[in-house]
Amino acid sequence: MELAGVPSGRAPTVGRGGRMRAAVLEAAIAELAESGYAALTVENVAQRAGVHKTTIYRNWKDADGLIAQALAAHFAADVPIPDTGAVATDLRELARSLVATMTTPTGMALLKAVLSDAVRLPQVAEIKRALFDDRFRRAAPVIARAVERGELPKGTDPVELLKALAAPVYFRLVCSGEPVGRATADRAADAALAAARAGVL
Template sequence: MAVGAIRPGGRTARVRAAVLRAAGDALVEHGYDHLDLADVARRAEVGKTTVYRRWGTVAGLVADLLTDMAEHSSPRADTGSLIEDLRANARLVQRTLADPRQGALFRAVIVAAACNPAAAEALHRFYAVRIAEWAPCVEQAVQRAELPPGTDACDVVRAVSAPLYYRLLISGDPIDAAAADRAAEAAASAARAGVYAPASRPN
């Protein structure tokens, strides 16, 4: 059954939710290298056969976990203002990464992606979906003449979250609302200056 076809509240949905929750817990506790489908089944209190039949591999389970995280992420803002839309995006990323469980989960998945091609592919798909969802905020700003024609909407959205992920993975600095707002303002200023519009760049 396709993910979108799962009947809300049905047994299939309940099993998937339990298994993905257990997988997230195990990933946070032990990391990708020690993620084990049998352990996940035990944690979720479902049969091992069910887990192996539906997900098959650890990579398949992590891919579905990322799909689930994307499905449950808050929808993009549509305020009619570039800076307010980007600020909403930054605040969403900030709240996610600052959350003790979600932040640890993203850190574990990113570490896995650095050394496992299947995990990397799943992570790339996850972010491609999220960036594509928020890109219309920038495209609409171009249409309103807030930004130069040709501005790369995806690059602008990436620029918003990049400083926050740097804090999560590299510097360890607080991931707070002030950092989120600065990231949004920096991305908006650069976009207005034509940094993300190749036609506006000097040769």
């Protein structure tokens, strides 16, 4: 990734420590969303964060390490897991949450990174695996409760059901470019539920 000269008009400084690190990580996500992985530079991140580029190099080995940590920090936040008392509404809430997350600038930045040369970075590949593993683990109780209530067949695989729910959303985001909204989420949830009830999953 090419490093360009420091742009003029750097933002006001943000100090040191945790505040500085948060500002840099937030700036890295914003740059990734705006410019993409290939065009991201440490200088532009520094300008956006209000720090000197040497501050970044003192805290991160390189731009790739910075990107990896920025993505990890952003997606480490807890995702609310619904418990509405019915699997149909639980799955719709899960699908709507996925759509809401992935259609934000940060969500699109993650997709851009995963679809770009950044995916070759071991750190980014590991973040992607950990992200999906974490989401599946958090959402698995939704499926377990539905099985206990008799709404889904015994032996329903939570991970396969959740993959079936997410697949139509990611297809539109990554492949077809069709609009993604609440209707997309609801259709994906209904299709996954129908497959699970039919014993396919």
